[in-house]
Amino acid sequence: MNLTVAEENYIKAIFHLQQAEGNVSTNQLAASLNTKPASVTDMLKRLTHKNLLNYEPYQGVTLSKDGKKQALTIVRKHRLWEFFLVDKLQFGWDEVHEVAEELEHVRSKKLVDKLDAFLGHPKFDPHGDPIPDSNGIMATIRQFNLIDINPTAWVEVCSVGIQSAELLELLRHKNIGIGTIFQVIRKFDFDHSIEISIKNSKSLNISQQLAQALFVKLV
């Protein structure tokens, strides 16, 4: 069953929204897709008719088993292309989302799998989000917000909460990226800033705002 670009965008949006909050509302979808609630209702009916959603009028939606499978192949394509753009074409990770938003709709199983192999079967995209494999299975690691980590713990940066150019600029300046390993040294109550020490390197200060944008795993 072949989906249109619009249908795929809806499926993907529902997938992401339901991760965070279970049942997804019409208004949430309208906001996330930059469209109007009335348009969303139309589309929900169409996707329900195609058995991709569990939809109860006025009660919001979730993806059906089929819908979830579709969503995972779109997410896989999106993240593989993002990896390609950053790793091979030298895009900054703040520039790739828009382009990947189009590339994710190119239909060719062979293309995706060959791209995956060409890239060396990456497990995470440039923002640290896991890439589903061809069976829709993706790594799930226990992530914590840096703001919640206590001193002396060693951690590895595994994703970012925001993808702005400004964040990227700051991280580059501080020499921090996905995969960087460091130890939390101290937390300051006054401004909630954090002192960290990057593996064999000098220690540096992380502001509250920055800490809130960084997700790490314990190592």
Add this chain to the structure above:
Amino acid sequence: MNLTVAEENYIKAIFHLQQAEGNVSTNQLAASLNTKPASVTDMLKRLTHKNLLNYEPYQGVTLSKDGKKQALTIVRKHRLWEFFLVDKLQFGWDEVHEVAEELEHVRSKKLVDKLDAFLGHPKFDPHGDPIPDSNGIMATIRQFNLIDINPTAWVEVCSVGIQSAELLELLRHKNIGIGTIFQVIRKFDFDHSIEISIKNSKSLNISQQLAQALFVKLV
């Protein structure tokens, strides 16, 4: 002025058809785009209104200056992606057209130019067709059909007239590809087959059908 996928496909089809025969007819376009003449007329009006065509009812169309510029950026994208698929992802050149048909519509000047650089600014696609540069300029070499070359001439294969898997299979078997250099030794009147001799290698026979599918330049 941003074109839809359908509009881009029309512009590109007109570009290719007018190369061969000047004014392009409604029926030619309908055949080439797998659609109906009535639909073509509709679209011709829309594209004319956007100043991309010179269209005189009942007299066929050609691209305007603007239309030609648009066409060249689409052709550039199509051929760069084909090169990418064959050179980096190991597709056979009979498999790439369909996928490139979708990839060519991804809108990002930056993407195209970075892809071009990543690929090493290739001048020809896997079928031997020239790739326009970012200004729309492409190499033009004087090509001849192998069937028209006379004995003792040295030639280099520069493109193929057909892109079938069957042709690719045969060429691989004979160890011939784009760039292969050989000498035409003899032509046989009975079956119009040709004896050729590949540079430092044994001589071999090319059937009439094969010769008609190969385009070469004199070296």
Add this chain to the structure above:
DNA sequence: AATTATTTTTAGGTAAATCTAAATAATTTA
């Protein structure tokens, strides 16, 4: 030149994906 055949356009219609405005359902507040 008149007839026939072919090509192209027009007329009228459909499905997808959007919209605005109005109606209805659900939730919150007083």
Add this chain to the structure above:
DNA sequence: TAAATTATTTAGATTTACCTAAAAATAATT
């Protein structure tokens, strides 16, 4: 719990990109 507010759906339009059937223009044949 009744009224007010908010969320969602329905009704009715619009645009794009197609379609079929019929009319009109052009080209080819007697």
